[in-house]
Amino acid sequence: MRAIVYKGPFQVAVEQVSDPKIQHPNDVIVRITSSAICGSDLHMYEGRTAAQPGLIFGHENMGIVEEVGSGVTTLHKGDRVVMPFNVACGFCENCERGFTAFCLTVNPGFAGGAYGYVAMGPYPGGQAELLRVPYADFNALKLPPGTEHEEDFVLLADIFPTGYHGTELVQLSPGESIAIFGAGPVGAMAAYSALIRGAAEVYVVDRVPERLQKVKDIGATPIDFSKGDPVQQIRDMRGGDGVDKGVDAVGYQAVDPNKNTEQPSVVLESLIQIVNATGMLGIPGLYVPTDPGAPDPNSKQGKLLISFGKLFEKGLRLGTGQCDVKRYNRFLRDLIIAGKAKPSFIVSNEVLLNDAPMAYEKFDKRIEGYTKVILKP
Amino acid sequence: MRAIVYKGPFQVAVEQVSDPKIQHPNDVIVRITSSAICGSDLHMYEGRTAAQPGLIFGHENMGIVEEVGSGVTTLHKGDRVVMPFNVACGFCENCERGFTAFCLTVNPGFAGGAYGYVAMGPYPGGQAELLRVPYADFNALKLPPGTEHEEDFVLLADIFPTGYHGTELVQLSPGESIAIFGAGPVGAMAAYSALIRGAAEVYVVDRVPERLQKVKDIGATPIDFSKGDPVQQIRDMRGGDGVDKGVDAVGYQAVDPNKNTEQPSVVLESLIQIVNATGMLGIPGLYVPTDPGAPDPNSKQGKLLISFGKLFEKGLRLGTGQCDVKRYNRFLRDLIIAGKAKPSFIVSNEVLLNDAPMAYEKFDKRIEGYTKVILKP
Amino acid sequence: MRAIVYKGPFQVAVEQVSDPKIQHPNDVIVRITSSAICGSDLHMYEGRTAAQPGLIFGHENMGIVEEVGSGVTTLHKGDRVVMPFNVACGFCENCERGFTAFCLTVNPGFAGGAYGYVAMGPYPGGQAELLRVPYADFNALKLPPGTEHEEDFVLLADIFPTGYHGTELVQLSPGESIAIFGAGPVGAMAAYSALIRGAAEVYVVDRVPERLQKVKDIGATPIDFSKGDPVQQIRDMRGGDGVDKGVDAVGYQAVDPNKNTEQPSVVLESLIQIVNATGMLGIPGLYVPTDPGAPDPNSKQGKLLISFGKLFEKGLRLGTGQCDVKRYNRFLRDLIIAGKAKPSFIVSNEVLLNDAPMAYEKFDKRIEGYTKVILKP
């Protein structure tokens, strides 16, 4: 089959590789119908990870069940399914408590597995024609047959649940106010989730006009940090008050607006300032323990300078970590089916699998029209 | 009346001051029967705060109601009461949600008030003969009449709830394992609370033999960090595994065991290492936004270098802040009455109010037998 | 001042009564600008309670602070406020845990107090020109000055929070399905709240066309129980499946659709059938321990025959009781201010206080156009 293969920094290729096979009775093979490119794929693409050439990318995968292992109970050939980016067993101590992003089984020696990602276990990605799905009864969510909502459903693999996760980490409840840093796909999905959950005020901080326009279109309040300190802008809108909750949808590649250089703790620091005492910070944005490309020695080891004294004084609580997609994907799917959520407003375009190298390049260069690409085999 | 008055660094005096008066219809005046010296009083005593001479110390107060304001509903002269260290109104946005440590009313411009503490509002402390208690229906917890359990009940003002708060911030549930850093009064109370809540394994890290012995006596596992890396010691006891939850009962004056100097983030860093992925960190130990005596410029501003990348990778959550005493004091009181909790095992001795200057000096010098002193007017 | 006074079954009168006075330092006097008639007022109006002539009705009250007691901290003359129907102290064991509908202070011998209601304490109602508000810092919610949103804000006294309470008792989360029995004001507000909270499917059961139309207009699915078993109708729409959660917004005066007579357990029985195993039932609809007008001896004592075996087999959980308005009113107010909630769609009309007797009569007879009346002094 054809697959998108990592060749080295800034290089991916469409290559012929062996078809995946059933390796275990609980496996299924899925014929991919849609596979999205994720911002986190760029970490590998840019060579800022330990990813080795040969890796097949793709962790936002959906398709049609093609072949079913002998131990699979609930899936059948022809079922339309979407897979959480997490690979998880369903029965370890973490999975049974719902922490499927921290499965202890699928990636021995580490808590958590994923498709097509460096250090996340031996699971080739789905930017390809076919995908092997382990523990398939657990790892494939059934969808209504047909082709309806294809661009919405594919976002259930990662980006919609991950944005939602930000709002869940802060236990956002109706009538609260929230500040979300970052209006990329995760931030936009966090804002969208906050609105679905009944937030009273949703402030979204970014500096890219297209992104700010999109969150404005869904009913959030855009804050352009290139126009001034976002903390002050929000306070000014609120008569001096801060907000109940905050989400960091940016992560470690945050940019200091004053210096226009990477400053990994700048978003965390802003959140500590803008969230009111007793509030919560949700951090779905990625931070890593080692980052060879970081701007300083501490950041290279994932160490950040944080105003912990202020955080304590305000009695803040914070939650971090990759999203346990299975906590949410079933319910978010039902919102899509009911017509109450249409997350595909963030999809920029569909691209043939064969054109993926071009799409990666444009996405990496932030070229307009390539902000959230769905690959179509 | 007599009161303990701050005179300057390392100086307190017993002085005659004016008796407190009813200033508001919801006030009561309490005749103090017991008032404990708290570790946090030493921050002021040592001159490491902005406290001005003249301040009356004391936020761990209990006694007998002596006089009742015209608006007070449930208290009467002669009632035996213990006061949370927090002064709170009971009706602001934070109080009504239970966040009484962050009251927006009693200390304008800041979230939270307390008796006898710098920057916590105009509330003289209770290391004195009499104490004015504002919003007394809300701020005084009734106790059974008599003198029984006096040394247990006085700990309901701060140290027992604060230790308990550490276990609540991590949502400790029965059968879980927990590591607690610090075996001083707060750490010992956190360990005691963890055992009351049904923890399976409670590890407590300190280096003072008397403290380690006390936590061993109640059924916890002492870890002497002067004997080697506490993280490794705990892992060794657990076949390599970490723990479900962790509590920092030390705060910003943490000591680096290798260098024997203050290193404010050393406990946080150990917690990030020892708590398992998906776990939680509870931080009742005090961190401050400004600390003139800190070892380096960042710490002086309350900024700590934290392994945030690792924290994120493990999906850890953390909670901070001073204890909302009222969330817990009623239930902890009932445990004392039922004979199921006897926190006074940490009380070292009782001292006459007149001898308080001596007690402060010995406590500050960590002289044995003065680890938790109750002042008796 | 003028007030609406209960004179006997089916009789209320506009009478001159003494102005309320400040009786306690924590009181305020409010000049009423709007006071709604509640369905529960009809229980008294119809003579089905022990209410005695002379009672001033009205527990859905808003207005302007006119006079302030000497112990009041946060309110000032001229403040615009809305009062929860519950009178509560703010400092008893129940209030401090947020259960303000079950205050142990304000109505000795009973858990809970209210304005203008039989057996709910000595608090005259607000269908009048003036209202005394006890513990006013706790019991009055501040609103933006002016007259905007008047018809929305008055619903914060009872009906909007009470409907919301139904969705909170079942811990409704985004993407879930819910069946709500009753499309009167409480049921409509429960449906509206469910939609605000992000429910995927909201089914609302009633038989009054106007009510069904209103819930349809806001995006819920109306189910006309006069057209057939509502449980079957919902299952048919869901391919045989039930729903995640259910709300009873009807209470003890439920009508058996087959016999068209009162049958107090008919809604509970339907909920037990339609809610899926592991689901929850929220019951804001009123049930009473004694009902002289009930159809049978057991119902007269508030005893209902319930399919408890089936309830257990499905592992259902249920929550009951009057709404703790203060848990929600601040957040619901902020949704109104932000333009994200406009509950006044259920208000049928405004009526001068002097015309209240006519309004009561028409409301009691279910005459169209008098479904939710706001009285204007």
Add this chain to the structure above:
Amino acid sequence: MRAIVYKGPFQVAVEQVSDPKIQHPNDVIVRITSSAICGSDLHMYEGRTAAQPGLIFGHENMGIVEEVGSGVTTLHKGDRVVMPFNVACGFCENCERGFTAFCLTVNPGFAGGAYGYVAMGPYPGGQAELLRVPYADFNALKLPPGTEHEEDFVLLADIFPTGYHGTELVQLSPGESIAIFGAGPVGAMAAYSALIRGAAEVYVVDRVPERLQKVKDIGATPIDFSKGDPVQQIRDMRGGDGVDKGVDAVGYQAVDPNKNTEQPSVVLESLIQIVNATGMLGIPGLYVPTDPGAPDPNSKQGKLLISFGKLFEKGLRLGTGQCDVKRYNRFLRDLIIAGKAKPSFIVSNEVLLNDAPMAYEKFDKRIEGYTKVILKP
């Protein structure tokens, strides 16, 4: 192999039956070392269910893994394991949310499966030499090797978690008071769990002296309902007050103390009286939708007359249903290993499998010394 086979009312026999085989890649075969007789086995034994002759009894099973299916990941021959009484898939909508007692996969058409129980699916029981365990990675909990704690660990299959479930359904927190009706194995385990969780006061109601003695021995307060109304007895001990929480560990075969006949709602009615307003009722005691042996026509259909008006007035919440054993068994196991729980105090004796018919007869007749029997193959 030998197994205990149901032959008809009041008859079980030790018979030779075929050995179980691996039927699915996720199965394991366990060689039973201990299998307890449960009170719920007596419902079948007494002929009060639709159980057909030929059924192999036994749902409280532990043993050693003997054979492993090709799809099993974490279990190996020789592993010592205990199985929850629930059979569950681990991946359906209910299992993934932790509701393993309501699995939608293993018993089509019904929510929930179990070993050796009528209507709970095609899963022979474990009162035998061997047991087939489906979805074994999910359904077998690993234990330390050896034979230590055998009588404690076997109780992890049902009775310890089920008692604990009662305290979890009411969200029992430290310092609260609780009344538990029933001091049989489930009630005793509920009381034991309440004490482990830090309850301040635990009242346990029964009339069998041995049972009352056992709960007294562990630190609970026994209430003998043959000596007078248990509600009044508890109130008398508490100065008139009720309790925060209540557990029904009796179920539908409750006995009216005044008449000494079955009265299925008598315990529920007592709980509604004794639990304070705002409290919670946890109901692990079994109620069934059809009971041919019930004392009246309504009870035969599982319909009970309940003081719902009073329940509502007090704002009570209640939770029901069989225990999701997997929610708790891992943590309760760790308490046993740590020496902090020793539930085997309720085990009366061990009996050879061959003597099971005698043990059933004596247990059914409530003969002393046969209150909780462990069968040993």
